[in-house]
Amino acid sequence: MEDEARFERLYREHAAAVLAYTLRRSSSPDDAADAAAETFVVAWRRLNDVAEGQALPWLYAIARRVLSTQRRSSRRQEAIVARAAPEPDQSIWGSASTPPVLRALAELPPEVREPLLLAAWEGLSSREAAAVLGCSPTAYRIRLYRARVQLRSALAGLEAASSLAHHAPRPSVKENSPC
Amino acid sequence: MLRESPLELLRRANPASVENARELAVAINLDERVGSAIADKTSSPEARPSWTKAVRIPSRTRKRGTQLAIVLALTVAALVSVPLVGARILDFFWTSGTPVQKSELGAQDQWLLEHIGAGSGEKRIEKIASDGRRTFYVIHGSEGRMCLASGPSGGRPAIASSACGTASDLRKALPTRDHPLYAETGVRADTGTRKMTIERIIGLAGTGVVRVELLAGDGHLIASAPVTDHVFELLGVSVAPPVSLRAIGEKGDRLYNKRIP
Numbered sequence: 001m002e003d004e005a006r007f008e009r010l011y012r013e014h015a016a017a018v019l020a021y022t023l024r025r026s027s028s029p030d031d032a033a034d035a036a037a038e039t040f041v042v043a044w045r046r047l048n049d050v051a052e053g054q055a056l057p058w059l060y061a062i063a064r065r066v067l068s069t070q071r072r073s074s075r076r077q078e079a080i081v082a083r084a085a086p087e088p089d090q091s092i093w094g095s096a097s098t099p100p101v102l103r104a105l106a107e108l109p110p111e112v113r114e115p116l117l118l119a120a121w122e123g124l125s126s127r128e129a130a131a132v133l134g135c136s137p138t139a140y141r142i143r144l145y146r147a148r149v150q151l152r153s154a155l156a157g158l159e160a161a162s163s164l165a166h167h168a169p170r171p172s173v174k175e176n177s178p179c
Numbered sequence: 180m181l182r183e184s185p186l187e188l189l190r191r192a193n194p195a196s197v198e199n200a201r202e203l204a205v206a207i208n209l210d211e212r213v214g215s216a217i218a219d220k221t222s223s224p225e226a227r228p229s230w231t232k233a234v235r236i237p238s239r240t241r242k243r244g245t246q247l248a249i250v251l252a253l254t255v256a257a258l259v260s261v262p263l264v265g266a267r268i269l270d271f272f273w274t275s276g277t278p279v280q281k282s283e284l285g286a287q288d289q290w291l292l293e294h295i296g297a298g299s300g301e302k303r304i305e306k307i308a309s310d311g312r313r314t315f316y317v318i319h320g321s322e323g324r325m326c327l328a329s330g331p332s333g334g335r336p337a338i339a340s341s342a343c344g345t346a347s348d349l350r351k352a353l354p355t356r357d358h359p360l361y362a363e364t365g366v367r368a369d370t371g372t373r374k375m376t377i378e379r380i381i382g383l384a385g386t387g388v389v390r391v392e393l394l395a396g397d398g399h400l401i402a403s404a405p406v407t408d409h410v411f412e413l414l415g416v417s418v419a420p421p422v423s424l425r426a427i428g429e430k431g432d433r434l435y436n437k438r439i440p
Contacts, residue, residue, distance in 0.1 A: 016198075016204055019204050020196065020197045020200035023195040023200055023203070024193070028294065029294055036209060102189075120186050120190045121189070121190070
């Protein structure tokens with residue numbers, strides 16, 4: 001009985017935030033809804049793992065893995081049907097008609113984007129964002145600082161309308177790896 | 180030289196607020212999706228005694244204390260179609276629809292249109308059929324993408340469900356002379372027994388189809404609905420699959436069978 005009450009509270013308090021998180025990182029509302037639903041399935045299975053006061057970062061961490069799996073699965077499916085060309089990146093922050101800052105963001109690798117997005121779009125503190133990424137707050141702050149430098153650099157490149165893409169050095173970090 | 184911090188620029192470019200998501204969650208029945216996903220993917224009730232009650236939580240928003248989750252399943256690809264021998268040739272019903280201006284749509288529909296899986300470029304929306312209660316739309320996207328959407332006529336939001344894919348795949352799902360029925364099936368999953376029940380079938384019928392009948396697995400007639408402007412609605416049914424849809428012509432002739440497994 002206690003589990004149901006906890007899950008109900010978790011869902012009611014955070015469903016919209018989790019859907020917003022998946023929406024900002026998915027190519028369609030359908031994909032985002034599927035990812036949000038899957039996130040709560042995992043949350044239900046692992047209800048005992050959630051720490052008091054850390055529910056939202058914990059849900060974001062699950063959603064992040066769900067989205068990563070979804071993307072891998074999608075890529076595999078595309079490979080199976082042997083499409084002639086890969087689908088263009090249709091995510092809302094990566095399309096061609098988006099503002100310069102989002103176009104600059106799209107140039108960054110996922111492991112660089114995520115610290116920025118957690119701060120700017122999810123509004124998480126360093127401690128909360130670090131919990132999502134599975135690293136220490138100090139490591140997160142370093143990662144965020146580097147990401148800001150790279151974003152600023154990419155933006156400057158766009159603003160200068162240079163024909164040469166301006167890429168800042170990228171850290172050798174893999175997606176989902178601790179920072 | 181950049182005057183604003185990149186983080187501030189990013190904050191202002193946030194493509195989806197929590198409020199957007201809250202509205203979308205209602206429009207796409209997130210509660211029911213979560214309930215269905217839990218019903219489909221968690222361990223058995225025996226393994227987790229509180230499972231059934233947990234699934235019930237999302238569906239409380241429907242004001243019924245039910246432990247059933249309803250999921251609107253687009254059964255485009257899953258349906259097995261069996262044309263009847265001697266069926267007469269049917270025409271395509273859709274050549275071009277009525278254009279819908281974006282200004283006619285509410286903010287939520289416009290937002291959805293921007294983020295629906297129809298490519299990132301400009302989208303064009305056409306109303307292709309309506310019986311006055313349910314309206315179907317085709318959304319022409321970019322990069323060869325297309326969506327088939329429907330919703331309550333005159334409703335806000337207008338788009339309640341959608342299926343997106345490549346234009347060539349979506350066109351195949353629409354009624355053609357060989358396969359004159361397209362159906363969206365509303366399925367209820369009993370989380371206790373894990374049995375599926377079809378609650379409603381809404382769809383499109385090709386030219387020449389005046390009535391659609393719903394038949395049980397043993398062939399007996401369960402329900403029947405007229406076709407108005409190519410739209411049919413079989414509501415309030417409660418039957419376990421497999422069932423079949425039968426297209427009936429003007430003279431009462433049986434034109435086509437579509438099996439729903």
